[in-house]
Structures are given as C-alpha cells and as structure tokens.
Amino acid sequence: MRKLIIDQTASSPKVTLDPDNNTFEISGESRPPDVSGFYNEILRWMDDYSEHLGSSAQINPPVVFNLDFEYFNSSSAKYILDFCKQVGTVRSKGKNVSINWHYEEGDNDMLEVGKEMSRMAKLPFQYVRKGPG
Amino acid sequence: MLHLKKFLDYTGRIDYKIIDQLLLNLKNNREYTNLDKTTAKRVYAIVVECLENIVKHSVTLPHADSVTLPTISAGKAGDKVIIKAGNPISDNSREKVEAALNLVNELDGASLASLYEDKMDGKSRPNDNGARLGFILMRLKSGNKIDFSFTNIDDSHLHFDMQISVNKYHEKVNY
Numbered sequence: 571m572r573k574l575i576i577d578q579t580a581s582s583p584k585v586t587l588d589p590d591n592n593t594f595e596i597s598g599e600s601r602p603p604d605v606s607g608f609y610n611e612i613l614r615w616m617d618d619y620s621e622h623l624g625s626s627a628q629i630n631p632p633v634v635f636n637l638d639f640e641y642f643n644s645s646s647a648k649y650i651l652d653f654c655k656q657v658g659t660v661r662s663k664g665k666n667v668s669i670n671w672h673y674e675e676g677d678n679d680m681l682e683v684g685k686e687m688s689r690m691a692k693l694p695f696q697y698v699r700k701g702p703g
Numbered sequence: 704m705l706h707l708k709k710f711l712d713y714t715g716r717i718d719y720k721i722i723d724q725l726l727l728n729l730k731n732n733r734e735y736t737n738l739d740k741t742t743a744k745r746v747y748a749i750v751v752e753c754l755e756n757i758v759k760h761s762v763t764l765p766h767a768d769s770v771t772l773p774t775i776s777a778g779k780a781g782d783k784v785i786i787k788a789g790n791p792i793s794d795n796s797r798e799k800v801e802a803a804l805n806l807v808n809e810l811d812g813a814s815l816a817s818l819y820e821d822k823m824d825g826k827s828r829p830n831d832n833g834a835r836l837g838f839i840l841m842r843l844k845s846g847n848k849i850d851f852s853f854t855n856i857d858d859s860h861l862h863f864d865m866q867i868s869v870n871k872y873h874e875k876v877n878y
Contacts, residue, residue, distance in 0.1 A: 580723040601751055603719045641744065643751050644836040651823050676740040678872075679844075690820060 571622045574615040582608055583639065587615055589622075594635045597672075600642035600650070609649030616656045629666045636698075638672035639680070651687055658693035671695040675702055707785055709778035710734035711750065717761070717773045717790075722754045725775070734779065741872040745844040746784050749867055750777055752837040753788035761790035764860060771856055782871055789864035797853055797861055804865075807838045808848040815843055846870040 571589045578584035583598035602608040623629060635657055642650060660667050671684035681697060688695040710732040713725055729735050729750065735743060757773045764771045773790040792800065810818065822836045841849055850866040 580727070581719065601755070641747060641751075643748070643755065644840045645755075648823055648825065648836070674740065677744055678741050679744055686820075690823065 571619060572615075574612065576608075576611075585612060587612070587619070589619065592631060592633070594633060595638060596653075597636070597638035597640075599640045600646040602646070605643075605645040605649065609646070609653070613649065613652060613656065616653060620656060620660050623660055623665050623667070624663065632666040632668065634668050634670055636670045636672060637684075638698075638700075640674075647683075651690055654687050654691035654693060658691045661693060669693060669695045670698050672698045672700055674700050707776075707778040707780045708734060709776055711775060711777040713776070714769055714772050714774040716763075716767075717754060717757050717775075719758065722751075722758065725754065726751065729777075735777075738779075738784070739872050742784065742869065745872075746777060746786065746869055748844050749786050749841050749869065750775065752841055753786060753865065753867075756835075756837055757788065757790045760792060760796070762793055762860065764791055764856070770862065771860075784869040784871070786867045786869065787864065789862055791856055791860050792863045794859050794861055797863075800863060801851075801853075803835055803838055804849055804851050807842050810842075812843075815839060819843060841867055844869070 573588040573590060574585060575588065576582070576585035578598045579602075581599065582602040583596050583600045586593050586595045588594070596612070623633075637650070637654075639650075654669060657667055657669055669688075671681075671688070673680040673684060681699075684695055684697060711725065711729050713721075715721075717725075726747070729747070735746070738746065753775055757775070761773050771791050773788075775786075775788045777784060777786045779785075807815070819836070819839045822839065838849065845867045847868045847870065850868075852864050853861040854864070856862055
C-alpha cells in the first residue's frame, strides 16, 4: 500500500499517511487555495487504503488517524468531515481504525467542532488535549 | 462612540499570497495575541473567511483607489472585537448576497447550526437562498448578526461592506 506525504505550507497542513510505519496524521493549518485538489488526493488515498484494509483479515496494530488541526476554514471542514466518514465506514466493517482529535488547551471551539464531526460521521473520537506551547 | 484599537488594517489588492502575509502579521500582533485563545481563534476564523470571500468574489476595477479597493480591518472596541471587510462587486451579485446574509441573520442559533450541518453534509435546501458556509460560520463564531451595506461605485458596480462584532468568549452568546 502506497504512502501519502505532503509537506506543510503556510496555508495547508502536513499530511503523513504511511501504512508501513503505521503513522497517520494530518496537522497544522488548513485553508489551501485549491481545497478540492488538496483534499481529493487525501480522500482518494483513503479510498485505496479502505480497499486494502477490506482485503486484509485483521489489522494489527490498530490504525489511529491523528487529526491535529491548528485551524481549518469552512471549505476544508466539508472535506475533513468526508474523511472522517470514510474512516467510520471502514470501522463499521469491523476494522480496528479510529480517530484521535487533537486540540489545544483552552481552544474550546476546536473541541466542540471535533464532537460535531464525530456525531456527523457516526464515529466516536478520542480527544487529545495538548498543553500550552 | 467606542474607539477601535486596530490590530489589522489593510486596503489594497488581495490574493492568496497577501492573505498568508496578513495572517502572519496578525499572529505576531501583540493586541491580537493578548486575546484569550477562544476569542482569538474565532477572530482568526472570521478574518480568513472575509479574506477568502474577497479573493473569490471581488471584481477588479480599472480605477483603483481607496474607495474601490478591497479592505479588511480588525480591532478591539470595548468588550468586543470588530472586523470590517469590503470589496467591489458587480451590481447583479447584490440580490444573491443580500438574500444569503438576510437569511443567515434571521435564523436563531439552533436553525443556524442545523443549516451549517446540512451545508457540511452537502445537502441543499430549497429556501437556503444560497447561504454560504462562510457567512454561516461568521455568524456562529461571532454570536452576532452581520451588518452589511452596498454603496454605488458606478452604473454596474457596488462596494459591498460587512461588519462583524465578535463577543469576547467569557460572554454569553446571544443570537
């Protein structure tokens, strides 16, 4: 299964989707000028990975997607929700995949948005609070 | 009238590179960084939506001056943060923008949150008046209605201006 690595920029997050090293993370600020181009690449990768997982008997170790956004704009939000739904679909098929939703201590809105995304994606998230700095 | 202590003030052409620079300047501004984290992030989110709105919908006029160029500012005024944004638009865009903003301003908190979810889910409603996710988010984040106005520039163009007052986080949000 191929990996997807995208470097962070001022307006787009760092993406590390690396099955070989069991590292799955999207982190930083998300307001890419070409939001559909940026996220469609991620959604296509997730499609492929879902297919790959579907053909595997079991997942060991478990797959944890770490979503660690400093900020995302309204256009990105729709795609992030789509990504969470894809993870939810894989989980509904009995695969051991989950999402860790990271938020900074004091950033109550990011925590609340995570809870909304979790509900809309029908997928329980684990919430990871980061300390200041 | 309350004095506006600005921490963002720009008039000129706006593209994605300029947005990056303006946001970097904002993040380094002491007046901005002194805001509590939740208020600061709400202000940042609204400023980004305003700037992207300008890039996507502003028209470029040949006679560029302080009246016709896009503009953005943000600053503290008493217990609120005031964000102002403006840009020239075509006269024929007015009706659509006005309908979208009127709808967003009329909805109560629960209806607004419900419309936001539908938009996120890609569902369209017959009476949503083309309400944009960005406008909905501005209203939800600010806790206040969006003030807006149109000023004639010439026969086919208007200057569209918005003002968003953001409640400081410790206050109760009233829709």
